[in-house]
Amino acid sequence: QYSIAKRIVEEMDPDTYYVLGPGTTVKAIADYLRIEKTVLGIDIVRDRKLVLKDANEEQILRILADGQLKVIVTPIGGQGFIFGRGNQQISAEVLRRVGKNGVVVVATRTKLNAIPGMKLRLDTGDAALDAQFAGYMRIVVDYNEEIVMKVDR
Numbered sequence: 001q002y003s004i005a006k007r008i009v010e011e012m013d014p015d016t017y018y019v020l021g022p023g024t025t026v027k028a029i030a031d032y033l034r035i036e037k038t039v040l041g042i043d044i045v046r047d048r049k050l051v052l053k054d055a056n057e058e059q060i061l062r063i064l065a066d067g068q069l070k071v072i073v074t075p076i077g078g079q080g081f082i083f084g085r086g087n088q089q090i091s092a093e094v095l096r097r098v099g100k101n102g103v104v105v106v107a108t109r110t111k112l113n114a115i116p117g118m119k120l121r122l123d124t125g126d127a128a129l130d131a132q133f134a135g136y137m138r139i140v141v142d143y144n145e146e147i148v149m150k151v152d153r
Contacts, residue, residue, distance in 0.1 A: 001024065001025050001028035001108060002028060002032070003142050003143040004025065004028065004029075004106050004107075004108070004140055004141070004142060004143070005028040005029040005031065005032035006032060006143055007140060007142075007143045007144075008029050008032075008072065008104065008106065008140065009029060009032050009033060009048065012045075012048060013068075014046070014047040014048070015046075015047075015067065015068065016046065016067070016068045016069065016070055017044055017045070017046045017051065017063050017064075017066075017067055017068065017069040017070070018044065018045045018046070018069070018070050018071075018072055019042055019043075019044055019055070019060060019069060019070070019071045019072065019090060019094075020037065020042065020043045020044070020045060020072055021042060021071065021072060021073035021074065021087045021090060022038075022039060022040050022041060022042065022086055022087055023039075023073075023074040023076075023086075024039070024074075025074040025106050025107055025108060025111070026072055026073065026074050026106065027039055029072065029106070030043065030045075033045065033048050033049075033050075035049070035050040036050070036053075038053055038054045040086070041053070041054040041055070041089075042054065042055045042056075042060070042087065042089045042090065043055065044059075044060070044063060046067075051063070055089060056089050057088075057089050057090075057091045057093070057094060060089060060090065060091075060094050061093065061094060061097075064094065064097055064098070069097075069098055069102065070098070070102050070103070070104055071090055071094070071095070071098055071102060071103045071104070072104045072105075072106060073087060073090070073103065073104075073105055073106075074105065074106050074107050074111070075105070075107055075111065075112070075115060075120055077111050077114060077115075078114050078115065078116075079115070079116075079121070080115035080116070080117075080119060080120045080121045081120075081121045081122070081123055082103075082105055082120050082121070082122065082137075082151070083095065083122050083123065083124050083133070084122060084123030084124045084125060085123055091124075092124045092125060092126035092129045095124060095129060095133070096126075096129060100132065100133055100137070103133075103137070104140065105120070105137055105138070105139045105140070106139070106140045106141075107139055107140075107141060108141065109141050109142075112139065112141070112147070112149065118149065118150075119149065119150045119151070119152050120137065120139075120149050120150070120151045120152070121151070121152050121153075122134065122151060122152070122153050127153070130153035131153060133151060133153075134151050134152060134153045135150075135151060136148050136149065136150055136151065137149060137151050
């Protein structure tokens with residue numbers, strides 16, 4: 001997790017807001033930044049500093065209107081959901097505005113190997129959005145390593 005965090009932090013643009021989703025892999029990014037992470041919540045970082053702790057959908061949309069935003073998430077262990085379970089604050093509206101290219105998925109190989117069928121899943125509550133995000137996504141699994149995984153609706 002440390003090597004994933006190191007890579008993500010090194011690639012952060014100081015002018016971009018980053019939504020840090022729940023989970024221990026994403027928490028490693030906050031730890032690397034030396035900021036306190038809401039483990040089950042959503043926090044927002046800009047210029048390597050905590051901007052908003054335990055953010056809700058409305059706050060995320062407000063920040064999105066203020067500038068560029070990327071969403072960093074990790075799949076739910078053993079299930080593979082990247083949206084719609086445990087991170088409802090990252091709503092369909094947020095995802096529509098950010099787009100697939102504004103999402104960064106991070107996970108350890110161990111976590112990915114434990115996902116049934118090695119497929120990520122979506123449950124945003126919006127079938128059209130799920131279809132837009134379905135297909136394939138890059139997953140950061142190490143400092144210099146990404147893999148491509150199938151994403152099902």
